[in-house]
Amino acid sequence: MLEPIIHLLRDPVDLRQLKIAGDALVAESYVRYPILEGIPRLLAPTRTAKEETLRRKMQEFYERHTFPGYDGIDSPGVLMDKARRSNFGAWLDRAIPPMATVLEAGCGTGQMTNFLGLVATRTVIGVDQSAASLLLGNEFAERFGMRNVHFLQGNIFAMPIAERAADVLICSGVLHHTPDPRSGFESLLKLVKPGGVILIGLYNRYARIPLGWRKMLFRMTGRAFHRLDAHLRRKDVDASKKEIWFADQYRNPHESWHSVDEVLRWFDDAGVEFLSAVPAISSGVAGEENGISLFQKHPRGGAMEHVARQLGWIFTISGEGGLFVLAGRKA
Amino acid sequence: MIPGSRPRNILGVSCYYHDSATCLLREGEIVFAAHEERYTRKKHDESLPVNAVEHALRHAGIAIGDVDAVCFYEKPLLKFLDRIVPTYIEHWPRGFLSYHSAMHEWMQKKLWIPQNIRKELGYEGPVLFTSHHESHAASAYYASGFPDSTVVTADGVGEWATAAIGYGKGTDLKLVKEIHFPHSLGLLYSALTYYLGFKVNSAEYKVMGLAPYGEPKYIKEMRELIEIRDDGSFRLNMRYFSFEHGLRMTGPEIERLFGQPTRKPEGPLLQFHKDVARSLQEITEEAMLKIVGYARQICPSDNLCLAGGVALNCVSNGKILRSGLFKEIFIQPAAGDAGGALGAALAVWHREYGGARLPKMEHAFLGNAYTQEEIEAYLKEQGLPYEKLDDEALMETVAGLLAGECPVQGPETSKEETGSRIIGWFQGRMEYGPRSLGNRSILADARNKENWRKVNLKIKFRESFRPFAPTILEERVSEYFALDRESPYMLLVANTLAHRRSEIPAVTHVDGSARVQTIRRDQNRRYYDLVKAFERKTGCPVIINTSFNVRGEPIVESPKDAVNCFLHTQMDYLVMGNCLISKAKMMGAAKVDTETYLKKFRLD
Numbered sequence: 001m002l003e004p005i006i007h008l009l010r011d012p013v014d015l016r017q018l019k020i021a022g023d024a025l026v027a028e029s030y031v032r033y034p035i036l037e038g039i040p041r042l043l044a045p046t047r048t049a050k051e052e053t054l055r056r057k058m059q060e061f062y063e064r065h066t067f068p069g070y071d072g073i074d075s076p077g078v079l080m081d082k083a084r085r086s087n088f089g090a091w092l093d094r095a096i097p098p099m100a101t102v103l104e105a106g107c108g109t110g111q112m113t114n115f116l117g118l119v120a121t122r123t124v125i126g127v128d129q130s131a132a133s134l135l136l137g138n139e140f141a142e143r144f145g146m147r148n149v150h151f152l153q154g155n156i157f158a159m160p161i162a163e164r165a166a167d168v169l170i171c172s173g174v175l176h177h178t179p180d181p182r183s184g185f186e187s188l189l190k191l192v193k194p195g196g197v198i199l200i201g202l203y204n205r206y207a208r209i210p211l212g213w214r215k216m217l218f219r220m221t222g223r224a225f226h227r228l229d230a231h232l233r234r235k236d237v238d239a240s241k242k243e244i245w246f247a248d249q250y251r252n253p254h255e256s257w258h259s260v261d262e263v264l265r266w267f268d269d270a271g272v273e274f275l276s277a278v279p280a281i282s283s284g285v286a287g288e289e290n291g292i293s294l295f296q297k298h299p300r301g302g303a304m305e306h307v308a309r310q311l312g313w314i315f316t317i318s319g320e321g322g323l324f325v326l327a328g329r330k331a
Numbered sequence: 332m333i334p335g336s337r338p339r340n341i342l343g344v345s346c347y348y349h350d351s352a353t354c355l356l357r358e359g360e361i362v363f364a365a366h367e368e369r370y371t372r373k374k375h376d377e378s379l380p381v382n383a384v385e386h387a388l389r390h391a392g393i394a395i396g397d398v399d400a401v402c403f404y405e406k407p408l409l410k411f412l413d414r415i416v417p418t419y420i421e422h423w424p425r426g427f428l429s430y431h432s433a434m435h436e437w438m439q440k441k442l443w444i445p446q447n448i449r450k451e452l453g454y455e456g457p458v459l460f461t462s463h464h465e466s467h468a469a470s471a472y473y474a475s476g477f478p479d480s481t482v483v484t485a486d487g488v489g490e491w492a493t494a495a496i497g498y499g500k501g502t503d504l505k506l507v508k509e510i511h512f513p514h515s516l517g518l519l520y521s522a523l524t525y526y527l528g529f530k531v532n533s534a535e536y537k538v539m540g541l542a543p544y545g546e547p548k549y550i551k552e553m554r555e556l557i558e559i560r561d562d563g564s565f566r567l568n569m570r571y572f573s574f575e576h577g578l579r580m581t582g583p584e585i586e587r588l589f590g591q592p593t594r595k596p597e598g599p600l601l602q603f604h605k606d607v608a609r610s611l612q613e614i615t616e617e618a619m620l621k622i623v624g625y626a627r628q629i630c631p632s633d634n635l636c637l638a639g640g641v642a643l644n645c646v647s648n649g650k651i652l653r654s655g656l657f658k659e660i661f662i663q664p665a666a667g668d669a670g671g672a673l674g675a676a677l678a679v680w681h682r683e684y685g686g687a688r689l690p691k692m693e694h695a696f697l698g699n700a701y702t703q704e705e706i707e708a709y710l711k712e713q714g715l716p717y718e719k720l721d722d723e724a725l726m727e728t729v730a731g732l733l734a735g736e737c738p739v740q741g742p743e744t745s746k747e748e749t750g751s752r753i754i755g756w757f758q759g760r761m762e763y764g765p766r767s768l769g770n771r772s773i774l775a776d777a778r779n780k781e782n783w784r785k786v787n788l789k790i791k792f793r794e795s796f797r798p799f800a801p802t803i804l805e806e807r808v809s810e811y812f813a814l815d816r817e818s819p820y821m822l823l824v825a826n827t828l829a830h831r832r833s834e835i836p837a838v839t840h841v842d843g844s845a846r847v848q849t850i851r852r853d854q855n856r857r858y859y860d861l862v863k864a865f866e867r868k869t870g871c872p873v874i875i876n877t878s879f880n881v882r883g884e885p886i887v888e889s890p891k892d893a894v895n896c897f898l899h900t901q902m903d904y905l906v907m908g909n910c911l912i913s914k915a916k917m918m919g920a921a922k923v924d925t926e927t928y929l930k931k932f933r934l935d
Contacts, residue, residue, distance in 0.1 A: 007926055072597070077792025077882045080899070098715065098898050099921035119898040121917045144789070145901075148918070290372075 002040065005123060005150055008101070008165040012044035012158040033160075038142065039134050041153045042160035051179045055129070055155065057253045058177055062130035066109055067244045070136055073111075076118050076144055083115040087291055088278050088325065092170070092199070095294040098122060100167035105156045105188055106174030110137020110149075117141065117149035127154040127161070156184060164193045172201025173323055176256045185266050192330045197295055198272065199327045205257040207313035207322030215250050230319035249321060260306045263326050272328035274300050279317060279324060281309055294327050339684060340397055342387070343676030344448065345404040345466070345668055346379050349532050352669035352763075353380045354697075355387040356676045359686040361474075363387040364697040364763040366669050369888040375533055376885075379451050380672075386699045395454050402679040404671030405463035407444050461678045463671065464495040464639070467663075468506060470674030471636035472499040473681065475661035476691025481632045482506075483623050486639035486668070487517035487532075494622060494639070498630035502681045502688055507630060514567050516618055517640050519557055522572055522581045523611045527604050528594030539644055540797050542612035543842035545605030552588050553614040563622035616647040623651055633658040638674070642666040642822070643765065645846050649824035664695045664820035665764035673763075694854040695820060696770055698761025701890055703908040709890040710910060716920050717910040722860070725909055729754060730864035732904055733776050733874060751776040752903035753786060755879055757893040758857050762886070766821050767878035768848060769802065769858035771886050771893075773902065775837070775875040777801055782875065783837035789901040792882040798845070801838035804862055804872040805849040811835070811873060812847050821848040821876075835873050848876060 002009070002020055009018045011027035018025040018033070025033040025040055033042050046052045073079050083089030089112060096102060098121045107113045107126030114137055117124040126149070128134050134151045141149040154160045156174065169192045175181035185200055192198050214228050226232045231245050260281050267274055276294050282301025285293065301309075313322065343354040346367070354364040363386070368374055370382035388395060445458040461469070467484035482504065485494040493515030497506035521531045524538050559565045571585045586592050591603055623635060635657040637648065643666045652660055663670050680686040710717050720728060735751035753775045762768045773790060775782045777799070787793055800821050801811075808814050814825035824846050827839040838845050852859040866872040879896060880886045887893045890907055897905040897912070905912040 004922060075788070075792050080792070080882060098713070098894075099917060099924070101921075120901065121898060121914060121921060123921065 001147055002035075002150065004147075005125060008123075008125070008162050009040075009042075009152075010160055010162050012042050012154060012160040015163075018160075036131075037135060038138050039131060039151050039153055040160075041131070043129060043153050043155055044158040044160075046155060046157045051157070054179050054254055055157070059129045061247075061253055062108070062128075063132045065244050065247050066130065066133045066136055067248055068109060068111060068241075070109065070111075070140055073140070076114075076146075079111065079115050079140075080118060083112070089115055091278070091291045091294050092116070093119075094291070095197075096122065096168050101125075101165060102168045102170070103127070103161060103166035103191060105159065105169065105171040107134075107137065107151070109133045110140070110151055112170065112172075113137060113151070114140050114146065114149055117146050120146070120148050123148055123150075125150045125152065125161070125166075127152045127156065127159060129153065129155055157187060159188070159191060161191050163190045164196075166192050167196045168192075168199070169196070170199045170201075172199065172325055173203075173321075175200065176203045176258065177252060177254055179254070181256060181258065182266055186270060189270055189272065189330060194330055196330050197275065197327055198330060199294070199325055200263060200266075201323050201325040202258040202263065203255060204310060204313055204317070204322045204324045205259045205262075206310035207316075207318045207324070208257045209314060210318050211249065211322060218250060260310060260324065260326070261303055264300070267326070267328045271331040273297070273331065275327040275329055277324065277326050279309070279313060281306055295329075297329075337397075339399045339686075340391070340393060341676045341680055341684075342384065342398050342401045343404065343672035343674070343679075344380060344384075344401060345671035345675070347377055347407075347444070348668055349375045349377050350667055350669040351377050351380045351383075352665070352672040353383040353387055354673040354676050354763075355391055356680055357391060359677075359680045359684075359689050361673065361689070361692065361697060363390045363699075364665070364673055364695075365699065365761060366763070366885070368885040369698070369761060372885060372888075372892070374883065374885050379447055381451055384452055390699055395452055398454065398456060400457050400459055400679055400683065401448055401452070401454060402459040402461060402675040403444055403448070404461065404466040404668070404675040406460045407442060459675075459679050459683065461675045461682075462492075464492045464506060464509065465504075465678055466671040466674035467638040467666075468495060468497050468499075468636070468674065469504060469678035469681075470665065470670045471638035471642075471661060471663040472497075472504050473677040473688065474663060474673070474692035475634070475636050476688075477632075477634040477636065477659065477661065479632050480634035480636045480661070481623070481626045481630045481657070482636045482638075483626050484637070484639035485516050485619070485622065485641035487515055487521060493517060494641075496622070496626040496630060498632065499636070502686070504678070504681070510564055513569060513572065514565055516565070516615060518572070519567060520611065520615060520641070520644075522585070523607065526581050526585055526589075526593050527607060528596050528598055530596070535640075536643070537797070538608045539612060539646055540840075541600070541605050541608040542646070543609070543840050543844065545602065545607070545609030547610045547613045548606045549589065549610035550613060553610050555588060556585075557614060557618070559614075559618050559621055561621065561625075563618070563625035565618055612644075612646060615641070615644060616650050619644075619647045620650060620654060624654075624656060627656050635660045636663070637661070638663040638666045638670060640667045645822045646824045646844070648822055649844075652823060661691070662820065662822045663764075664692075664766070664768075664822065666822070667765060670764065693819070695763045695768055696760040696855060697763040698888075700760045701908070703910075706890050706908045706910055709894075710907075710912070713894065715894065715912060716916055717912045719909055720911055721909065722857075725906070725911065726857075726860045726864040728911065729756075729861055729904070729906055730868055733774060733865055734868045735776065735779075736868075751779050751782060753782065753790060753901070755893060755897045755902045755905040756858075756861075757879065757887065757890065757905070757907040759855075761888060764820065766800075766848075767876065767886055768819070768821065769850065769855050769876060771879040771888075772858075773875075773877045773879050774861075775799075775877075776869075777835040777837045777873045777875045778869070778871055780836050785901065786837075786875065786877060791877065792900075798840045799838050799875040799877050800846040800848055801835060801873045802848045802850055802858070802862060802876040804859070804866060805851045807866075807872040808847065808849050812845060814847055814849075817849045817851070818847045819849055819851075819854055821846055823847060834871065837875055838873065 016028045101123045104113045104126045107128045110126045113126035138151045175184045276298045282299045338358045341356040351367040355362045365383045367380035367383045368376040464484050468482045479500040482497040492509040494510040495506045496508040732752040756772045758770045811831045812825045827845045881896045
């Protein structure tokens with residue numbers, strides 16, 4: 001059911017329009033992109049050979065590790081409960097207007113994509129390079145008749161999406177696994193409408209420090225000290241999930257760390273107005289008793305405050321991966 | 332009221348246990364009543380009902396300074412010294428952990444209720460107290476309109492009492508007999524609810540809904556848990572329970588008795604669990620029947636008033652009605668602890684102010700309302716397309732949508748646009764009590780089996796075994812159900828007549844019963860007119876009425892909550908005041924928007 005979004009799709013190579021032709025999408029250049037198992041395969045290579053080699057390595061990794069799975073999520077209600085428990089999901093859902101077009105770049109198994117798609121009036125598109133992950137997400141969407149949710153296989157450095165298509169673009173936990181996060185951000189920004197919102201989630205330079213140490217220690221000692229990781233200690237998570245967590249956090253082929261001010265600089269240079277951060281990087285605004293209003297303009301805070309907050313993150317968000325998200329509005 | 336004097340305002344408050352609420356009486360008349368959870372959006376919120384009080388005052392157009400008395404629905408000091416402390420002393424050192432956290436709570440807030448009320452509400456007048464079961468009894472008797480009545484209340488536990496029998500005549504109401512902690516029908520029900528893997532203090536109704544699917548195979552075991560004497564008094568066998576000293580409701584003893592471990596919340600529901608639920612339901616009904624029978628002996632009357640959490644068990648209420656012990660029965664719609672706010676206020680009105688009786692409480696639409704202007708302002712602010720219809724056109728259109736008429740016939744009408752629709756219905760004043768009764772409701776066609784599945788799985792996101800309550804025009808109730816009277820609060824269960832069962836499958840339980848709500852035009856004009864319009868179209872005076880909420884959240888309060896729930900579920904239409912909002916239209920509009928937008932940019 002691609003008809004409702006075909007006007008938003010593009011040939012990832014030349015950015016021209018695509019047409020539906022049976023079980024494939026046909027480009028103006030007559031290239032056929034097949035639709036296999038309900039997912040259009042629009043993957044195109046990254047610009048340089050070296051970067052493409054790394055991307056392939058990442059793709060292989062995520063074709064093998066599909067994380068997080070849908071075990072026990074057998075109804076939209078359960079997904080709703082799960083997303084609400086993570087505050088970010090609930091706040092994001094509250095902030096995104098009902099009729100928005102939402103694009104998630106690097107959606108993985110699509111739990112966030114599907115959750116945001118529970119509002120049937122939104123158009124939600126999830127793009128990822130791992131077909132194995134996308135199949136899990138698509139299976140859920142199809143089972144519950146969520147016809148407003150679409151999954152595409154694609155490369156975030158050659159997105160199969162029209163420029164200025166999205167009211168909201170989410171790219172969380174993805175760019176730090178790419179060779180050039182900043183240019184990734186800049187090319188994704190093109191897909192956002194002027195006045196639209198972009199949310200970027202990255203590993204934090206400070207919050208990731210304890211994990212870096214553990215990573216070094218684990219490399220030297222094998223499994224002996226795995227209990228030093230808070231997630232691996234958890235009793236409510238079974239062994240196979242811990243294995244995937246371990247692989248994702250400690251064995252990932254590539255990762256980079258970023259500071260708040262670094263990303264704020266990307267925003268400034270690209271003409272993106274800072275809106276909010278999770279965790280917060282400054283004081284809140286009025287009416288936030290029930291959580292952060294993500295799309296409302298927050299005070300930016302100073303560099304010193306940012307350093308202090310990020311040092312604090314070592315003790316707060318570090319245990320769950322040390323990811324922080326900044327939201328900004330495109331001019 | 333003495334001519335020229337100011338009307339007297341009494342504010343009832345219940346909080347700090349579960350389901351906090353407030354009720355405002357003006358010269359004995361119920362001006363406003365609402366649950367705090369609806370405003371804070373925290374289910375079963377137990378905090379001091381600051382928001383509900385604010386809405387009550389705003390609705391009445393008065394300030395907190397105009398309130399003559401605030402009454403609290405139980406006596407905290409009595410509860411503390413008489414029950415909590417001795418129970419812990421008796422069981423020491425067992426229960427140290429639960430003791431520690433309970434004491435903390437008592438010291439922090441429960442013993443400081445008058446101070447907290449004064450501080451948080453900015454109130455300076457007197458704070459009065461009524462006992463827990465006195466509040467429940469008053470909430471039923473004084474609202475019943477009966478000249479005299481036998482009164483029975485039963486719930487988990489008040490200060491000491493877990494059930495009480497009383498008699499009311501005129502403005503006098505006395506409790507004559509009580510059953511004391513730890514022997515409690517409410518706690519038995521809660522303990523078994525816990526054993527069956529459901530949430531205590533909130534999912535008891537699920538156990539009740541599960542019961543018809545089981546057989547009463549465990550009556551013998553139930554009698555081991557509870558001994559019921561002929562006078563209706565009962566004793567729990569405390570070997571099996573640990574709520575006296577523990578944080579858990581039951582212990583390993585109960586697992587040994589039934590030979591199965593406690594079900595995990597997300598674990599599978601087996602026939603065994605259904606059989607236990609059925610057995611529990613039977614024993615509860617037996618106990619309630621004996622209690623009311625005994626109550627009739629010691630406090631004879633033709634009328635019966637029921638309140639307290641156990642009175643929300645509509646199956647047992649139906650049995651009491653059919654037993655023929657009483658001619659008339661009144662059940663307080665806010666029978667749980669939230670209803671204590673109303674009872675406390677009414678008790679004080681009669682006891683302290685010698686006030687006159689109020690007429691029977693005919694409906695529970697006692698919360699706040701939103702005007703048509705407020706609703707439209709919100710929709711415009713959110714940029715949601717809507718259609719505004721006058722009353723007559725609205726009822727006609729909505730009834731047509733419910734019945735599956737197609738609004739726009741044409742070649743472009745797709746399959747999804749035909750068939751009966753599910754409608755969010757948001758009108759007038761919010762309900763007091765745990766049920767949606769036609770002002771904050773999700774409505775659907777009860778004749779359609781597909782609707783049943785869809786509402787359960789795609790709107791309520793819940794277990795498929797749960798049936799829906801029917802709303803029926805009161806004048807036609809006997810044509811569909813084995814019921815010869817009103818049931819405006821969905822608190823009576825009656826059998827669907829055999830020849831009607833196939834006509835309204837979505838509201839009929841496997842055992843043929845239904846949890847009936849009757850409606851009269853004087854109770855709720857708009858809702859009545861809608862069902863009437865549906866009847867004119869289809870000949871059927873019954874529709875599905877289920878509470879308007881997202882899974883795990885309280886019932887919607889404002890247009891914002893309603894829109895949020897509408898968008899997060901697969902409801903087709905939302906009706907707020909005179910506005911009709913169509914999801915299909917919204918999706919169409921969104922698509923046209925992006926297409927024109929992209930075209931605009933293609934030029935550069």
